[in-house]
Amino acid sequence: xxxxxxxxxxxxxxxxxxxxxxxxxxxxxxxxxxxxxxxxxxxxxxxxxxxxxxxxxxxxxxxxxxxxxxxxxxxxxxxxxxxxxxxxxxxxxxxxxxxxxxxxxxxxxxxxxxxxxxxxxxxxxxxxxxxxxxxxxxxxxxxxxxxxxxxxxxxxxxxxxxxxxxxxxxxxxxxxxxxxxxxxxxxxxxxxxxxxxxxxxxxxxxxxxxxxxxxxxxxxxxxxxxxxxxxxxxxxxxxxxxxxxxxxxxxxxxxxxxxxxxxxxxxxxxxxxxxxxxxxxxxxxxxxxxxxxxxxxxxxxxxxxxxxxxxxxxxxxxxxxxxxxxxxxxxxxxxxxxxxxxxxxxxxxxxxxxxxxxxxxxxxxxxxxxxxxxxx
Numbered sequence: 001x002x003x004x005x006x007x008x009x010x011x012x013x014x015x016x017x018x019x020x021x022x023x024x025x026x027x028x029x030x031x032x033x034x035x036x037x038x039x040x041x042x043x044x045x046x047x048x049x050x051x052x053x054x055x056x057x058x059x060x061x062x063x064x065x066x067x068x069x070x071x072x073x074x075x076x077x078x079x080x081x082x083x084x085x086x087x088x089x090x091x092x093x094x095x096x097x098x099x100x101x102x103x104x105x106x107x108x109x110x111x112x113x114x115x116x117x118x119x120x121x122x123x124x125x126x127x128x129x130x131x132x133x134x135x136x137x138x139x140x141x142x143x144x145x146x147x148x149x150x151x152x153x154x155x156x157x158x159x160x161x162x163x164x165x166x167x168x169x170x171x172x173x174x175x176x177x178x179x180x181x182x183x184x185x186x187x188x189x190x191x192x193x194x195x196x197x198x199x200x201x202x203x204x205x206x207x208x209x210x211x212x213x214x215x216x217x218x219x220x221x222x223x224x225x226x227x228x229x230x231x232x233x234x235x236x237x238x239x240x241x242x243x244x245x246x247x248x249x250x251x252x253x254x255x256x257x258x259x260x261x262x263x264x265x266x267x268x269x270x271x272x273x274x275x276x277x278x279x280x281x282x283x284x285x286x287x288x289x290x291x292x293x294x295x296x297x298x299x300x301x302x303x304x305x306x307x308x309x310x311x312x313x314x315x316x317x318x319x320x321x322x323x324x325x326x327x328x329x330x331x332x333x334x335x336x337x338x339x340x341x342x343x344x345x346x347x348x349x350x351x352x353x354x355x356x357x358x359x360x361x362x363x364x365x366x367x368x369x370x371x372x373x374x375x376x
Contacts, residue, residue, distance in 0.1 A: 001050040007266035008059040019186035021268035051252035060094035095135035148177035176248040322357025
């Protein structure tokens with residue numbers, strides 16, 4: 001089984017922090033959906049699919065007719081599991097009653113980022129805090145029982161009280177899943193240029209770490225499982241009784257972290273089959289033109305054992321379970337354990353069963369640890 005990711009690059013306006021490929025050429029939306037369907041027909045293989053994820057950009061910028069056409073074609077081309085997790089990213093202000101009628105969407109990922117109006121304006125977000133509340137009410141009324149909410153922390157001049165207010169507001173909405181990220185200043189973004197120009201300044205590192213610690217403590221107390229560095233899933237009553245992982249973990253994103261093949265459709269989308277990966281051209285017009293001429297606009301890279309090892313370090317080690325050492329060949333497992341020993345001694349890494357994983361202390365230095373574990 002594989003996951004299917006569909007990149008919908010359209011945005012009504014761009015947020016100043018976003019480094020993902022996006023475009024405001026909204027007049028090309030229907031033509032782009034045509035190209036997505038054509039890309040599926042050009043592919044040589046169509047493996048069984050257990051998760052579908054529409055990401056962006058802003059997938060909720062597509063019309064209902066375009067979404068229906070896209071999903072209809074997906075289900076026509078791929079064998080999709082009856083219990084497939086089908087996620088769609090949405091902006092809160094795009095949510096409207098019955099917008100998912102006739103669509104297989106059973107999980108919604110919504111970017112709140114913050115509930116402070118000034119910080120929302122700083123990010124150039126289109127929605128207000130009240131529109132997030134309204135979107136939740138609409139989704140619940142329409143029967144969506146799996147909602148993921150995105151939060152950010154570490155804004156310029158943000159205080160711990162500000163961050164705690166955002167966490168408590170999010171918890172009052174009772175989402176099944178929360179993803180929380182420190183604000184990043186990625187090169188090429190307007191936010192990065194503002195940093196270079198001295199218009200904003202990065203938050204103090206110690207305060208950022210304290211905010212992350214506060215997040216973990218508060219969500220754990222509220223009954224969320226911290227199953228990946230930035231992701232938290234609510235534990236249901238059955239999950240607690242059966243002592244099992246949360247049933248609200250993102251199944252699709254977990255496929256990335258657990259080395260499960262995935263297919264990417266659309267401009268800038270990536271695919272992985274276990275032996276190689278390929279990615280489509282990150283240009284909307286080029287993508288459409290090449291697809292319409294019958295070409296798959298991919299760049300491909302074979303994956304050797306060393307590359308695969310490094311990939312596992314940067315994905316599996318992000319998760320609660322960590323990296324299954326038994327999956328590695330003897331030379332690589334020996335190398336891993338030798339590199340890991342200093343961090344095992346400092347209680348920043350631990351081994352449970354056959355899995356090497358970060359401790360809570362180690363999570364704070366995860367980038368450094370992963371870099372040291374990679375194959376040179």
